[in-house]
Amino acid sequence: MKRIVSNDNFFARVYAVVARIPFGRVTTYGAIAEYIGSKSSARMVGWALNSDKTNLDMPYHRVVNRNGELTGSKYYPNPNMMRELLESEGVEFIENAVDIKKYFWKP
DNA sequence: CGGGTGACTTTAC
DNA sequence: CGTAAAGCCACCC
Numbered sequence A: 001m002k003r004i005v006s007n008d009n010f011f012a013r014v015y016a017v018v019a020r021i022p023f024g025r026v027t028t029y030g031a032i033a034e035y036i037g038s039k040s041s042a043r044m045v046g047w048a049l050n051s052d053k054t055n056l057d058m059p060y061h062r063v064v065n066r067n068g069e070l071t072g073s074k075y076y077p078n079p080n081m082m083r084e085l086l087e088s089e090g091v092e093f094i095e096n097a098v099d100i101k102k103y104f105w106k107p
Numbered sequence B: 001c002g003g004g005t006g007a008c009t010t011t012a013c
Numbered sequence C: 001c002g003t004a005a006a007g008c009c010a011c012c013c
Helices: A008-020 A030-038 A040-053 A071-075 A079-088
Strands: none
Touching: A008 A030, A008 A040, A030 A040, A040 A071, A071 A079
């Protein structure tokens, strides 16, 4: 039995949501996962970002965890790159996390 | 088909 | 603040 939605759609959905994030806004893995249909599968979102080979130009830096922490910054060439990208968009930081309450955006 | 893995989240201690 | 555990789903071998 094949699943009705999965595979290509999963990646496509992640890309679509990330690409839709407005300038100067951020979203969470959970929000993307929920929009995709699997609210509990936030891991899949992060996994998709790191596994994607087709849309490396995607603004992944606008995707943060529920606390607003840049968990993905570790996987960037430079750990500071992700933060500076967000700061350059006008996003305010609190310690090592973005003001998720203020800049959170959801599809 | 099963086991391992993971850029997450929540609850619990 | 830290670790632990469970839930979750798709990919890779």
